[in-house]
Each structure stands twice: as structure tokens, then as C-alpha cells.
Amino acid sequence: MDISAENILRQAIFDHLDEMVRDTGIVTRQQLQEFSVDGEIHRLIDHSRGIRNPKAMLATLSILSNPKGRYADEELTESLFSYAYREGSTAGDNRKLRRAYELQLPFILLRKIDTGVFFPVFPVYAVADDPENRRFLIALDKSLLSIDDPLHLRPLERRYAERVTKQRLHQPEFRGRVLHAYGVQCTVCNLKHGGLLDAAHIIADTKPHGSAEVDNGLSLCKIHHAAYDLNFLGISPDYEVKINETLLEEKDGPMLRHGLQAMHGRTISLPSKRSDKPSRERLSERFEEFIAAH
Incomplete structure (x- = not known):
């Protein structure tokens, strides 16, 4: 699949996922595993790993963030997430996430809120690969792709990032968690x-x-x-x-x-x-x- 076709497919997935979560803001593991676009199944979550790397795609399709999980994923600033490398080498599962960074391909951040229940944030982007600290930096908005130093935002950039993060992450995730409860x-x-x-x-x-x-x-x-x-x-x-x-x-x-x-x-x-x-x-x-x- 070339990058143009992959971008079209990813956008179709995002559009359908948006319709699926519009009312409640949340999605179940079963829905993610049985997710289909135009009659074709596109599994959006891996059975056992925190990253979904479809063989037919150039890059990662989704990553899972679990506040109570074993990896050191965390909200790093008002606009970025630190997503830890998977165990082992810097290759393996990390290879396709690195390709998402290199190709600037959008993907999905799945925030676990309960067993088998997730709040999806999409599209998100890998904006930095930090091998020294064994992590990727994930941005919640495409505009941060053009910022020279996402970790050191200028005042105007920071205010924008804070607004975007509140609108795209904090408010809708709070709604999803409360409605689910x-x-x-x-x-x-x-x-x-x-x-x-x-x-x-x-x-x-x-x-x-x-x-x-x-x-x-x-x-x-x-x-x-x-x-x-x-x-x-x-x-x-x-x-x-x-x-x-x-x-x-x-x-x-x-x-x-x-x-x-x-x-x-x-x-x-x-x-x-x-x-x-x-x-x-x-x-x-x-x-x-x-x-x-x-």
C-alpha cells in the first residue's frame, strides 16, 4: 500500500470511528476487534500488545495508554504524551511507530478507562523519537508537526496546545469515563x-x-x-x-x-x-x- 492510499484508508477509519463513539465517547474491545470499513475488517487493537501494527499498513494504526499499566506512558506536557518503547530492542514493535513518525502518518491513541473499554483520541501524531530515553513523543494535534521544538513551546504555542488538549482529551475523556460509570x-x-x-x-x-x-x-x-x-x-x-x-x-x-x-x-x-x-x-x-x- 502506498502512502496516499494509506492516508485515505486511515481517514475512512477515523470517520467511521468518530460515528461509533459520537454518543458515548467510548468504545469496547469487541468493537475495536470487529471494526469494519466498506465491509472489510480492520482490527484497531492488538490481542495482547499495546500497539497495533497491521501487516498491510506502512505504520502503526493504534497505541494503547493504560494509566495503571506496566509501561511509563504519561502525559508529558499540556500537548504531548511520552510513549515508552516496547520491551527489547529499539526495533520490533517500535519499528512501525518509528515509520509513523518518519512519514507523519496519523494514528489512534486508545486510553483505557475500564476492562475492555477505551476512550479513543484521533488523529494523533508521533512528533519525536527519543532513543536515549526509549520513548516516542505523541502530539494530539497536527499543527504540532510544524513546531521546531515540541518540548519547549513558545507562550502562544503553549496556550494553543492547552486549549486543544482540553478540548480533544480532558473534556471528552472525562465525559466518557463519567457516562460509562x-x-x-x-x-x-x-x-x-x-x-x-x-x-x-x-x-x-x-x-x-x-x-x-x-x-x-x-x-x-x-x-x-x-x-x-x-x-x-x-x-x-x-x-x-x-x-x-x-x-x-x-x-x-x-x-x-x-x-x-x-x-x-x-x-x-x-x-x-x-x-x-x-x-x-x-x-x-x-x-x-x-x-x-x-
Whole structure:
């Protein structure tokens, strides 16, 4: 396959993958293994290795990043990942990733969020090969291919990289993790349509302690997310939904009556994993804001 044909195939894969993850932001191992474009299977993940190097392709198609894995993959700056060489020589599995760097071919970064569940980031690019430290540097945006020194960004480049990374990695990965934890449903009303769900921060991410951790998140449908942000809806540290008293007294159409007023006093649905459940301390702090707002 020549490089032109490979670029076309990769773009077709990215387009189809984008459609697949649009609603929930996540993809399963089975979906990655059975992934097809125009009736042809293109496996996007290896059975046992953290890198997918299809024989028919010139370069790596995907790499796996596992925060709890054995390799020293890490977010290096606001815009780059350090992806460790596979074990052994600098060749082997690393050879095709090196070709992706040399040919500037885009590929997929699969961020593991649970067993058999991944958040895909694509397209990403290898922007440096660092044999001394046995690693590749991976950029989340094509524009960084033209930067002379990706590890030492100028102020304007850094601000751009921070914005891109927040938009392409931190925000969508947080959404994927939160929706997965809540079983892709609104914690207040149990709506199960992923395209209508958001991941809401309990403590806003504009605050120093508003971290993008699942226990600082709530899976909310768009109406309940807006109501939560505007303090029309609150959630107590005992997981009880409260609707602002003024709103409870209003008379309007069925959306107000059934969508908000009927939620008053309900207990939210919680994630099955204890570590994913919303922090009572965070909920308490946020609930004080709800009380003070009206």
C-alpha cells in the first residue's frame, strides 16, 4: 500500500470511528476487534500488545495508554504524551511507530478507562523519537508537526496546545469515563440516550480542586445539567434531588412539571463501583452553593 492510499484508508477509519463513539465517547474491545470499513475488517487493537501494527499498513494504526499499566506512558506536557518503547530492542514493535513518525502518518491513541473499554483520541501524531530515553513523543494535534521544538513551546504555542488538549482529551475523556460509570444514563431521570447526556462537574473545573475525576462528575441529561449549573436543581450529600422552591411553585407546561418538579425528592442513580460514586464532600460543598443561590 502506498502512502496516499494509506492516508485515505486511515481517514475512512477515523470517520467511521468518530460515528461509533459520537454518543458515548467510548468504545469496547469487541468493537475495536470487529471494526469494519466498506465491509472489510480492520482490527484497531492488538490481542495482547499495546500497539497495533497491521501487516498491510506502512505504520502503526493504534497505541494503547493504560494509566495503571506496566509501561511509563504519561502525559508529558499540556500537548504531548511520552510513549515508552516496547520491551527489547529499539526495533520490533517500535519499528512501525518509528515509520509513523518518519512519514507523519496519523494514528489512534486508545486510553483505557475500564476492562475492555477505551476512550479513543484521533488523529494523533508521533512528533519525536527519543532513543536515549526509549520513548516516542505523541502530539494530539497536527499543527504540532510544524513546531521546531515540541518540548519547549513558545507562550502562544503553549496556550494553543492547552486549549486543544482540553478540548480533544480532558473534556471528552472525562465525559466518557463519567457516562460509562453511570451506565450511560442520567443520574436524575434515568434517560438512556447517550447523545442527550453530559458529564457535569460537581465542583467546577475552573476551580483549583475541580478535578476531572469520576467522583467529581455526574451523568446528567442536558436539561438537568443546565438546571444544575444554574442552581435550579441541587443534589444533597445524601444523594437526594432538590428543586428550587420558587421553581416548585411555578406553573408551566409538562417539561417543568414532569422534567423538574417531579424530580424533587428523588434519590439519584449511582455507579456500581464505590470509587466512581460522587464524593459526598464535593456534593456538600456544591449543595451549599445551591442553597445560597436562592
